[in-house]
Amino acid sequence: MSELLQVSVIVGILTSAIRLATPYLYAAIGETFAQSSGVLNLGVDGIMLVSAYASFFVVLHTGNLWLGLLAAIIVGLLMGLLMSFISVTLKAEQGISGIGLYMFGLGLSSLLFKTTIGTVKTVTGFQPVKIPLLGDIPFLGKIFFNQSLLVYGAFLLVPIAWWVLEKTTWGLKIKSVGQNPAAADSLGVSVDRVRYVSVCLGAILAGIAGASLSISLLNLFQDNLTAGQGFIAVALVYFGGWRPVGVLWGAMLFSIVNAFQLWVQVLGVKIPSDVAIMLPYLLTIAALAITTNRGRQPAALNKPFERGES
Amino acid sequence: AAPTAAPTQAKAFRIAVVMPSATTDMAFSQSMWNALVTIQKEMGGEAALEIKYSENMFNVPDAATAIRDYASQGFDVVIAHGSQYGSSVQEIAKDFPKTTFAWGTDVNTFGMPNVYAYTAAAEEGGYVNGVLAAKLTKSKTIGVTGPVEVGDAKTYIDGFVQGVAAVDPTIKVSKTWTGSFSDVALMTEAAKTHIAAGADILTGSSQSVVGSIGAAKDAGNVLWFGTQQDQASLAPNLVVASQVYDWTGMLREIIASNKAGTLGGKTYTLHLSNDGLKIAYNSGYALPADVKAVGDKAIADIISGAVKVEP
Amino acid sequence: MTSDITANAAIKIQRMEMCDITKTFPGVLANDCVCFDINQGEVHALLGENGAGKSTLMRQLYGLYKPDGGEIKINGRVVSFNSPADAIAAGIGMIHQHFMLVPTLTVAENVALGLKSTREPLKDLDRVSKRIDQLSKLYGLKVDPSNYIWQLSVGEQQRVEIIKALYRGASLIILDEPTAVLTPQEVDDLFNTFKQMAKDGHALVFISHKLNEVLAISQRVTVLRDGRVIGTRNTNEVNKNELVKMMVGREVRPLAPQPLKSGPVCLEIQGMKAMGDRGTEALRGIDLQIHSSEIVGLAGVSGNGQRELAECLAGVRRVTAGTILIDGMDTTSMGVKDRVDAGLAYIPEERMRDGAIREFSVEENIFLHDHASPGFTHGIFLDFARMKDFAVSLVQSFSVKTPSLDTPIKNLSGGNIQKLIMARELSRKPKLLLAAQPTRGVDIGATEYIHQRLLQQRAEGTAILLISEDLDEIIELSDRIAVLYEGRIMGIVERNQATQEQIGLMMAGISMSEAMQH
Amino acid sequence: MPLEVNEKTARTHRIDWAGIFVNLLLPLAGILMALLIGAIMLIILKVNPLTAYAELVKGAFGSASGITQTLVKATPLLLVGLGICIAFRASVINIGGEGQIIAGAIAATWWPLTFRTWPGWILLPTTLIVGFAAGAAWGFIPGILKARLKVNEILSTVMMNAIAIQTMNLLIRSVLMDPAGVTAGTYLAQSERLPEQVWLVRLVPQTLLHAGSLIAVVLAVLVYIFLWRTTLGYRIRAVGFNPEAARFSGINVPFNQALALTLAGGFSGIAGAIEVLGVQHRLLEGITGGYGFSGIVAALFGGLHPLGTIPASILFGALLVGGDSMQRAVQVPNSLISAILGLVVLFVVGSALWTRRWTAKRQIAAMKKGEGQL
Numbered sequence A: 001m002s003e004l005l006q007v008s009v010i011v012g013i014l015t016s017a018i019r020l021a022t023p024y025l026y027a028a029i030g031e032t033f034a035q036s037s038g039v040l041n042l043g044v045d046g047i048m049l050v051s052a053y054a055s056f057f058v059v060l061h062t063g064n065l066w067l068g069l070l071a072a073i074i075v076g077l078l079m080g081l082l083m084s085f086i087s088v089t090l091k092a093e094q095g096i097s098g099i100g101l102y103m104f105g106l107g108l109s110s111l112l113f114k115t116t117i118g119t120v121k122t123v124t125g126f127q128p129v130k131i132p133l134l135g136d137i138p139f140l141g142k143i144f145f146n147q148s149l150l151v152y153g154a155f156l157l158v159p160i161a162w163w164v165l166e167k168t169t170w171g172l173k174i175k176s177v178g179q180n181p182a183a184a185d186s187l188g189v190s191v192d193r194v195r196y197v198s199v200c201l202g203a204i205l206a207g208i209a210g211a212s213l214s215i216s217l218l219n220l221f222q223d224n225l226t227a228g229q230g231f232i233a234v235a236l237v238y239f240g241g242w243r244p245v246g247v248l249w250g251a252m253l254f255s256i257v258n259a260f261q262l263w264v265q266v267l268g269v270k271i272p273s274d275v276a277i278m279l280p281y282l283l284t285i286a287a288l289a290i291t292t293n294r295g296r297q298p299a300a301l302n303k304p305f306e307r308g309e310s
Numbered sequence B: 001a002a003p004t005a006a007p008t009q010a011k012a013f014r015i016a017v018v019m020p021s022a023t024t025d026m027a028f029s030q031s032m033w034n035a036l037v038t039i040q041k042e043m044g045g046e047a048a049l050e051i052k053y054s055e056n057m058f059n060v061p062d063a064a065t066a067i068r069d070y071a072s073q074g075f076d077v078v079i080a081h082g083s084q085y086g087s088s089v090q091e092i093a094k095d096f097p098k099t100t101f102a103w104g105t106d107v108n109t110f111g112m113p114n115v116y117a118y119t120a121a122a123e124e125g126g127y128v129n130g131v132l133a134a135k136l137t138k139s140k141t142i143g144v145t146g147p148v149e150v151g152d153a154k155t156y157i158d159g160f161v162q163g164v165a166a167v168d169p170t171i172k173v174s175k176t177w178t179g180s181f182s183d184v185a186l187m188t189e190a191a192k193t194h195i196a197a198g199a200d201i202l203t204g205s206s207q208s209v210v211g212s213i214g215a216a217k218d219a220g221n222v223l224w225f226g227t228q229q230d231q232a233s234l235a236p237n238l239v240v241a242s243q244v245y246d247w248t249g250m251l252r253e254i255i256a257s258n259k260a261g262t263l264g265g266k267t268y269t270l271h272l273s274n275d276g277l278k279i280a281y282n283s284g285y286a287l288p289a290d291v292k293a294v295g296d297k298a299i300a301d302i303i304s305g306a307v308k309v310e311p
Numbered sequence C: 001m002t003s004d005i006t007a008n009a010a011i012k013i014q015r016m017e018m019c020d021i022t023k024t025f026p027g028v029l030a031n032d033c034v035c036f037d038i039n040q041g042e043v044h045a046l047l048g049e050n051g052a053g054k055s056t057l058m059r060q061l062y063g064l065y066k067p068d069g070g071e072i073k074i075n076g077r078v079v080s081f082n083s084p085a086d087a088i089a090a091g092i093g094m095i096h097q098h099f100m101l102v103p104t105l106t107v108a109e110n111v112a113l114g115l116k117s118t119r120e121p122l123k124d125l126d127r128v129s130k131r132i133d134q135l136s137k138l139y140g141l142k143v144d145p146s147n148y149i150w151q152l153s154v155g156e157q158q159r160v161e162i163i164k165a166l167y168r169g170a171s172l173i174i175l176d177e178p179t180a181v182l183t184p185q186e187v188d189d190l191f192n193t194f195k196q197m198a199k200d201g202h203a204l205v206f207i208s209h210k211l212n213e214v215l216a217i218s219q220r221v222t223v224l225r226d227g228r229v230i231g232t233r234n235t236n237e238v239n240k241n242e243l244v245k246m247m248v249g250r251e252v253r254p255l256a257p258q259p260l261k262s263g264p265v266c267l268e269i270q271g272m273k274a275m276g277d278r279g280t281e282a283l284r285g286i287d288l289q290i291h292s293s294e295i296v297g298l299a300g301v302s303g304n305g306q307r308e309l310a311e312c313l314a315g316v317r318r319v320t321a322g323t324i325l326i327d328g329m330d331t332t333s334m335g336v337k338d339r340v341d342a343g344l345a346y347i348p349e350e351r352m353r354d355g356a357i358r359e360f361s362v363e364e365n366i367f368l369h370d371h372a373s374p375g376f377t378h379g380i381f382l383d384f385a386r387m388k389d390f391a392v393s394l395v396q397s398f399s400v401k402t403p404s405l406d407t408p409i410k411n412l413s414g415g416n417i418q419k420l421i422m423a424r425e426l427s428r429k430p431k432l433l434l435a436a437q438p439t440r441g442v443d444i445g446a447t448e449y450i451h452q453r454l455l456q457q458r459a460e461g462t463a464i465l466l467i468s469e470d471l472d473e474i475i476e477l478s479d480r481i482a483v484l485y486e487g488r489i490m491g492i493v494e495r496n497q498a499t500q501e502q503i504g505l506m507m508a509g510i511s512m513s514e515a516m517q518h
Numbered sequence D: 001m002p003l004e005v006n007e008k009t010a011r012t013h014r015i016d017w018a019g020i021f022v023n024l025l026l027p028l029a030g031i032l033m034a035l036l037i038g039a040i041m042l043i044i045l046k047v048n049p050l051t052a053y054a055e056l057v058k059g060a061f062g063s064a065s066g067i068t069q070t071l072v073k074a075t076p077l078l079l080v081g082l083g084i085c086i087a088f089r090a091s092v093i094n095i096g097g098e099g100q101i102i103a104g105a106i107a108a109t110w111w112p113l114t115f116r117t118w119p120g121w122i123l124l125p126t127t128l129i130v131g132f133a134a135g136a137a138w139g140f141i142p143g144i145l146k147a148r149l150k151v152n153e154i155l156s157t158v159m160m161n162a163i164a165i166q167t168m169n170l171l172i173r174s175v176l177m178d179p180a181g182v183t184a185g186t187y188l189a190q191s192e193r194l195p196e197q198v199w200l201v202r203l204v205p206q207t208l209l210h211a212g213s214l215i216a217v218v219l220a221v222l223v224y225i226f227l228w229r230t231t232l233g234y235r236i237r238a239v240g241f242n243p244e245a246a247r248f249s250g251i252n253v254p255f256n257q258a259l260a261l262t263l264a265g266g267f268s269g270i271a272g273a274i275e276v277l278g279v280q281h282r283l284l285e286g287i288t289g290g291y292g293f294s295g296i297v298a299a300l301f302g303g304l305h306p307l308g309t310i311p312a313s314i315l316f317g318a319l320l321v322g323g324d325s326m327q328r329a330v331q332v333p334n335s336l337i338s339a340i341l342g343l344v345v346l347f348v349v350g351s352a353l354w355t356r357r358w359t360a361k362r363q364i365a366a367m368k369k370g371e372g373q374l
């Protein structure tokens, strides 16, 4: 066990954790927006998959990473519009529409992969960019300031999301629509519009989460590339109590433990690998169970709004 | 697309295959799919050999339905390409005595005259890869990334460890398992962890190792040994060699026997000795001649029986 | 929007007319050719029984519903609103029957919601707070802009609602039952505000079930019944009885409860303390006795512990000190079920939230407590035949208006839901009845009925704790009146021994001895 | 006032044909919409959609084997769906079906292998009970965490799924691994075959249709009775609709939520056990077949009503089976079916708005007609 306390190992764990946390952060912060406005989107994983495919496809053919990212954003937006149309305009049960969106995304991404790419290929994705000066700090520089652009973006997103939700009039609208849509409606705030924007914003971020896998961290596409990360991201929103900073803690906790368990295996610590793999899941539940300060669930979460009801 | 009825005199031979994952998985399912396509080309295209497939049949009842359906459609050979399909084959083969069933990986034909079983001695190629890796490692640290410690993921890696130990028992081989056959992200991170811990050679099994290969490629100076499929295309400079499952020999034999009236009753095991397993050296990687010689010797030893690799 | 009013919200509404407004909901004509008008500086009251169509009419004016027929004119121009945003832009504000506030946000944030900020995209809460302070000074609406809504009392929340409308420059404000949840003092304060607003040229539509209030504040009154206008009168030309007759279609006699000899002590509370939702001590040592065949009225400004007191007695809030005895039995640490078995019945204040299940049928709601009692079960199975018989007799004897026992109660009117809850609670022949705000928001006909039932129950020997912010109701029904202030009982007076004013003083925290000298 | 309550209420209990018609018609329209979009995709893949869809219908219903296969699929969907009915009725969202199925399947493998000498008449029922108990335990954990520590059940059930998978991996490569695989050196990810006396009987020879389907239907009726005819079910529904009112009437809300999650887990556990006993006869990788998720869809299609879930799971099962058959016939990638199914789900839930509006209109109309009669 003592090997795990070596500096190089700790640096290794943190560097890994930051990479692992990146897709979760995008997806979970996106979901935080959607849920804050009262829409539970369980289809995050499906959006991530189609966007991951789209950005990979574009990069494979054009070599242009920014075009790839744009493709992910557009796909995210389109799938967000589909989700909003079903759950906001048609006021469908949100949980089930999300599962439908997931199935659709899983199938579509795999279908497109098979028909347009055919086999696993790789691309050159976003490369680590060392931030001048900061990147040279011993240990910390390697962990925090020598990552790819999309990784920086994920962490920058946390304060930005906090700022949007807490400081701007848009954040005010999102939160009020999630807490009491009738009140917002009576003040002339269009509940549907705010929910559309929030869901689509969330979906775009889920799209970037997908792109962060396929053109930044893994640089390839494969059937079911996300392997359920979108669902973990939704869970992290509950962990974070609908606050971006809380989501950050959740994503980091989950990822650090995940990186830790890989090191445990690499260093040959004698525990069954399966138990090691369970650790992040177990600890996330445990951490939530022992913390008391939990955010307040948006009162209208998972409740379609129709004027004149209530 | 559906094959158009060929206006040829001879009726096409018909093979159907049911697979647990996609034909593009770069691993187990793809190895069979590629073999079938190769055979089809050899025989003269769709007119001579009709192939139908059902993929992603990880659910056994679905696979069973597919197997029964293909059999009742009159396919000459139905391949159940998954060890989990055994019980289904056993039941269905009884009802279609004129159809050949082949299933794997396993060794059990249930004593039926129309059932073949097939498997791959993945430990053999693992051993050869291990020998090569031991010769090439400078840091004396090798990383193995696997999904779950079962099936040929296990036997390949066990063979690999034996190969390394045969050359230099002081070399450290550390293993990580991700607990999933499809979690590419975690597989990638596992590979990066090995690299951070000093590994300069990686290997591993399952469709998610494409992530490990990517990690090796990112690092730039870490070598990769593949299995199941030739994985050189994913990192042309860094893949040293891949153990390739080559089912074509077996398929040729099954087809020929079927035409001659023998429908099954035999177990095939892919070995280096029967050309079912091949070590595909990657031409893009400049393998020193002396190292290659050691590899070739290991192959020869296994074939001759001088070296026994335990699965 | 067809008029140019949106373009210039500063234009004051001098006159608003609704002509021949018709609105049908599936199966019901909620408004039938209704005409209604109001002028600048006027308070125009709108009266009617539950379901008469008052809220519906006003929701159309506020852009929440679109009329099926008729037109709305502002300053002589025809307008049409597609959403509240249009109505707000035209200078209309509405205080809804049920508060439209976001509890997790601050007062300032609730007021700023939906408005353009001067610092887009950032919020400008400091500016908003300043203007809120100005408005609250101007109209006597005391509230702290930085408080969260969940921290506020009902009265304060009401003030926030009014500020929201004023802040938006509304010159016509619709007040849908704004006083239903307020104390007499708060009502007085509010009326001062309204008068001030009217003097400033605002037009106010005032909806209430309380005729005294209507008579006190309005210049004109319009009565609706079954979606039709029964008539519009100048307030100074009508009296209470005439209005009741217009509303109900018959006379309603005031009750005159006969004095009764009260029996032995039924409920005894000693030194009871409890915490409130906000983490402060809400009850600071309550001592109270109620006898059988006695109604004790608990008067007090809302937020002084009434709710907590009722919840402690009902067994849904933990008591931190003291004891509760029912018929001599210590029930302090009992759960709800055991108390019910001990003879307690409870009509909660928030009837839709705490007292009934909207989606359940009339019948299912009747058995909320009793679904497991031996009379209605075979082992773990419900005995539907017996339940049905019983439900029929209850619905009948309490004249609950419902199409069938299978109707989900969300389709019943508020008054009928309240009757149903009464029926359920009284059916168990309780020894002790807690009735919290039993007639809040209920129309005159139903109120009369509920009052009769309470008195009948008293005659049958039940001890009743009547918690109400309607002082008239308390004085009319109670044998003794206890006044609650900041978690303590200021004093207990016999009926007819104290004036309304004296009780009001005690409600404001003046000690009993001082108050009685007035 | 003379009362005709009994007659009136009797009338409302009569079968509502118009309601059933609309409730079926709109979802069907949703399915058609999805198939229409699927048709476009098929055309792009150069497949005649009419042929493809004909194969879909033929595959699901066109033959005895198709129909039985549809029922085999519907069985776990129904069982998981029953648990979902209970959980969602209590207003707890159970995403943990996958893990609970695995728990049930593990238990239903371990038990008969341990007591393999017992006769079938005792081994089979005890195995089902053990499977139920294991799934229930897997649901109980998030249940108690929610009740006691207010841990959100979406989070905990998602995490519990992953934990179940790893637990299965651990067992299947150690104590539960098939000794034959070890001997042969294949180390396959599967357990030993279960003793034959514990297999569920086949209802139709040469098909996979097994007695588990009957068990599932019986359980559906029992769950209906449980939810609408017993005190426990009444409490669970009360808690789901309005926890505050339930609390005020003396119902223990956290207890009932935990109970609902536990029962939901139990039904998923039985689904896992029945998959093992009726279909696979052993534990192996991929045992859940995704039913933990599609069961949610089946239950919601069935209006969260146990009896409604029966046709809903058959419909959903038929789409899955027909989809496979279509894939075999026209050789399109299997993922196309998944995409079309996703669209079916989206459009069917989307269509619910009109169904709801229509029902509400009728209810109000009926109410207004009857108002004042009682």
Ligand SMILES: Nc1ncnc2c1ncn2[C@@H]1O[C@H](COP(=O)(O)OP(=O)(O)OP(=O)(O)O)[C@@H](O)[C@H]1O
Binding pocket: A308, A309, C025, C026, C028, C029, C030, C048, C049, C050, C051, C052, C053, C054, C055, C056, C057, C097, C413, C414, C443
């Ligand atoms: N959203 C709605 N959908 C269907 N019917 C409605 C709706 N709102 C109101 N109604 C119908 O319109 C009628 C008038 O209701 P409204 O709410 O205007 O009554 P009200 O006079 O405000 O009653 P109260 O005193 O209880 O507030 C009711 O009887 C009801 O049947």
Ligand SMILES: Nc1ncnc2c1ncn2[C@@H]1O[C@H](COP(=O)(O)OP(=O)(O)OP(=O)(O)O)[C@@H](O)[C@H]1O
Binding pocket: A308, A309, A310, C050, C051, C055, C097, C410, C411, C412, C413, C414, C415, C440, C441, C442, C443, D364
């Ligand atoms: N969505 C709706 N669907 C059907 N009827 C409705 C709806 N909303 C309101 N109603 C009807 O409107 C009438 C009064 O509704 P409202 O909501 O104003 O009652 P309430 O405010 O609860 O009653 P009270 O004024 O007694 O408190 C009821 O008769 C009810 O049937």
Ligand SMILES: [Mg+2]
Binding pocket: C054, C055, C056, C097, C176
């Ligand atoms: Mg009203």
Ligand SMILES: [Mg+2]
Binding pocket: C050, C097, C177, C414, C441, C442
């Ligand atoms: Mg009302």
